[in-house]
Amino acid sequence: MTLAEKYRELIDLAKAHQLNVDHSGKVLRVEGTVTSSDVKNQLWAIYQRIDPHFKSNDVILNVKTNVTEGGKVKVVTMESRLNIRKGPGTDQPIVGKAEKGDIITLISKTNDQWWLVRDNDGEEGYCYSQYLEPVQ
Amino acid sequence: MKTLRVFSMVALILALGLGATSCKQVSDADLQTAAQELLIANPDLAEVTVTVADKVATLTGSVAVDSLKALAETTVAGVKNVKSVVNELEVVPPAPDYTELDATINAALADALKDHAKVTAEVKDGVITLTGEITKKALPILMEKLNALNPVQIVNNLTVK
Numbered sequence: 130m131t132l133a134e135k136y137r138e139l140i141d142l143a144k145a146h147q148l149n150v151d152h153s154g155k156v157l158r159v160e161g162t163v164t165s166s167d168v169k170n171q172l173w174a175i176y177q178r179i180d181p182h183f184k185s186n187d188v189i190l191n192v193k194t195n196v197t198e199g200g201k202v203k204v205v206t207m208e209s210r211l212n213i214r215k216g217p218g219t220d221q222p223i224v225g226k227a228e229k230g231d232i233i234t235l236i237s238k239t240n241d242q243w244w245l246v247r248d249n250d251g252e253e254g255y256c257y258s259q260y261l262e263p264v265q
Numbered sequence: 266m267k268t269l270r271v272f273s274m275v276a277l278i279l280a281l282g283l284g285a286t287s288c289k290q291v292s293d294a295d296l297q298t299a300a301q302e303l304l305i306a307n308p309d310l311a312e313v314t315v316t317v318a319d320k321v322a323t324l325t326g327s328v329a330v331d332s333l334k335a336l337a338e339t340t341v342a343g344v345k346n347v348k349s350v351v352n353e354l355e356v357v358p359p360a361p362d363y364t365e366l367d368a369t370i371n372a373a374l375a376d377a378l379k380d381h382a383k384v385t386a387e388v389k390d391g392v393i394t395l396t397g398e399i400t401k402k403a404l405p406i407l408m409e410k411l412n413a414l415n416p417v418q419i420v421n422n423l424t425v426k
Contacts, residue, residue: 156417160415173405182401183404183408186421189416191412207406218376219375220375241373241413242376242377257376259406259409259413
């Protein structure tokens with residue numbers, strides 16, 4: 130079965146949202162930015178349904194959600210609270226914590242991994258971007 | 266006696282004739298040297314080997330792009346006394362350089378793996394290889410973080426608990 134056949138559903142959804150899709154090599158690459166985290170979550174859900182333990186090693190799904198600086202983001206940790214750190218890095222001291230489900234303010238995106246936020250107590254610091262998603 | 270004279274005349278003419286032509290003739294070895302020197306002068310054609318037989322040059326080896334294949338041919342065709350060129354060059358694109366990507370991924374890995382203590386990751390040629398163990402619940406979270414680093418491939422050898 131070709132990559133295009135195996136991941137047809139994933140590719141169709143990605144293309145419907147104008148993402149870059151490349152299945153010419155041995156790894157299917159889906160890249161780009163979507164406006165809603167729902168679409169991103171849907172893509173990941175389809176991927177996981179096709180390959181539950183991500184063991185096929187044949188996909189790179191690098192989809193980011195379009196978050197505007199100054200906008201609100203939701204804390205989407207598994208169960209723990211999200212660390213807010215003094216600087217962009219896990220080696221930086223923790224200056225605060227945000228509860229799962231909290232809606233906080235994104236001040237700026239330092240890089241793909243670390244975003245500067247302000248929590249509801251007015252505390253500012255850096256959070257790992259993977260645990261934040263835009264609020265519609 | 267007469268036959269012998271005729272015979273030696275013929276032999277002499279033949280010898281002279283041959284001698285005369287071989288004076289004008291450049292040997293295949295000379296042509297090969299001249300052609301190879303021209304190729305060596307261009308670093309892009311360093312992997313090209315030329316052999317000459319009966320004034321026909323044959324190119325073997327590899328070049329990075331089609332245009333260099335053509336360039337090698339015209340270069341050798343331009344050597345005086347080369348009759349024709351047989352171009353057997355292969356076009357082999359150079360292996361991409363992943364040094365920068367590996368460094369970027371390595372720099373970001375520590376943060377991405379921070380909440381996954383039992384996971385070890387290795388990066389080579391843009392490929393992240395995972396070993397160790399992880400819970401079924403944490404796996405998609407880790408995968409999302411690693412996919413966001415935009416590697417060439419993720420090889421997941423994790424034991425999913």
